[in-house]
Amino acid sequence: MKEVVVLVYVLLLVLFVSVSNAKVTKTNIIENFLQCLHNQTRSENPIIEAVCTHDNSTFVSSYVSYTKNKRYSNPKDTKVIAIVAAKHESHVQATVVCAKSNRIQIRIRSGGHDYEGLSYISSVPFVILDMHDLRSIIIDVSKKQAWVNAGATLGELYTKISKASKTLAFPAGVCSTLGAGGHISGGGYGNLMRKYGISVDNVVDARVVDVNGNILTGATLGDDLLWAIRGGGGGSFGVILSWKINLVDVPETxxxxxxxxxxxxxxxxxxxxxxxxxxxxxxxxxxxxxxxxxxxxxxxxxxxxxxxxxxxxxxxxxxxxxxxxxxxxxxxxxxxxxxMSWINTTTFWQNYPVGTSTSFLLDRPTDxxxxxxxxxxxxxxxxxxxxxxxxxxxxxxxxxxxxxxxxxxxxxxxxxxxxxxxxxxxxxxxxxxxxxxxxxxxxxxxxxxxxxxxxxxxxxxxVSSNPRGAFLNYRDMDIGSNPSGKTNVEEAKIYGSKYFLGNLKRLMQVKAKYDPENFFRFEQSIPPIRAM
Missing domain, CATH: 3.40.462.20 (Vanillyl-alcohol Oxidase; Chain A, domain 3)
Known part of the structure; x- marks a missing residue:
């Protein structure tokens, strides 16, 4: 009888703890995350104006303005804890640290052009880290180089280059609203590629927030991580803040x-x-x-x-x-x-009539x-x-x-x-x-x-076979995926081998070095080589 009483007590205790934890998770997860953000950021760069939850009147417009595929646009998704539209690098660092400490996944969105909506959907609680306000572009004509923030669009980059020089360009896509962060990290395919390769072939450095909230760049970035984010997708390894790119020569005509x-x-x-x-x-x-x-x-x-x-x-x-x-x-x-000039070809590639002003390159999505x-x-x-x-x-x-x-x-x-x-x-x-x-x-x-x-x-x-190749920038969940909350290596090898062919093993090794606990994960992320 005594053993039965003890067993019942233990079961009640477990039930009480479980219910209490569930209540805490449901009621306090947002508060804990927001409080962490406040604690992690300095007064000179307050984060409060960058954070938007379902309680904000601007939440829906903030959510939908950078979603492209109506199949995956769901602003009423209660799994979205908050949108952090970072206005300073410290906001990105704080979001990573606080999401990790509260065991919340993040989805990183720069332009929102991901075809399967993976930058703004998840089946587990998550935060959208929106990079569109980080859009600085610095051109150095003498060195034929530029620093471009992840949230800058290609249209903004092309415009800035053309104002600085009539004979410089950058090999990237033809859609002007693509965000530089995701587009370049996936490869960056465009109409200059037969002359100069794709975007990643013209990247020489980057600024990346790692899993611990540190900013890596130059010597601290490491050749292996720079190699991985040039075509391996930045979202598996950290948060891309900006790219240092080489500009290329184009004729006046x-x-x-x-x-x-x-x-x-x-x-x-x-x-x-x-x-x-x-x-x-x-x-x-x-x-x-x-x-x-x-x-x-x-x-x-x-x-x-x-x-x-x-x-x-x-x-x-x-x-x-x-x-x-x-x-x-x-x-x-x-x-x-x-x-025409190179900058004017951008109107042609978006099917505007010849002679259309290139001012549309600066348009941002609002609908x-x-x-x-x-x-x-x-x-x-x-x-x-x-x-x-x-x-x-x-x-x-x-x-x-x-x-x-x-x-x-x-x-x-x-x-x-x-x-x-x-x-x-x-x-x-x-x-x-x-x-x-x-x-x-x-x-x-x-x-x-x-x-x-x-x-x-x-x-x-x-078409190609063994494996049948696929392009990461044209995200396709049909070729394999994992659930939001876990990563099975064998499943990851299926889609990973199609996107990355013989480079997959090295990508998994880089992942294990920089994110061994697999914090940066999503449905088609690269797992660390030891992940289960």
Missing amino acids: VTVFKVNKTLEKGATDVLYKWQLVSSKLPQEFFLRAMPELQNVAIPSKITIAVVFYAQFLGPAKKLMEIINKNLPELGLKREDCYE PPGAFFKSKSDYVKKPIPKEGMEKIWKIMLKFNNMFMQWNPYGGAMDKIPANATAFPHRNGNLYKIQYFALWTDANATDANVGLMKEIYEAMEPY
């Missing part, structure tokens, strides 16, 4: 053109020839092919057109000579070509996302046969709004070793594919996601 070829006008034949020549053109030439649906509003006339977008670092006369020699099937005319989308990626090492293309066209025609981007390799990308940075997808590729489906009705989500799976499976015979 840059030429662009856009030419459409529908299926009825031989698009398949031209695209097949494009596969043979686009990676072998002079490295100053970037010629993207973009299969897309046309005439979708008229079911009887819907078709596929391949739109060829080009940028040449030089005059139109030279461009015409190159195309006439290598791809005369395109039927390019001189009047299709526009000569909630207006559409749902799904994206996937592939790498192609040998030409896709015409019959393969025709099979793909049939699936594309099932969509209401879908396009692909075929981005050529060659040039500098064939010369940079696969292990020079964490980004591994280098020589041996003809081009990279991005698949992108867009819709506005939530009820159409299952159908579009299903069609994306169908086209991805149909492409399998024609």
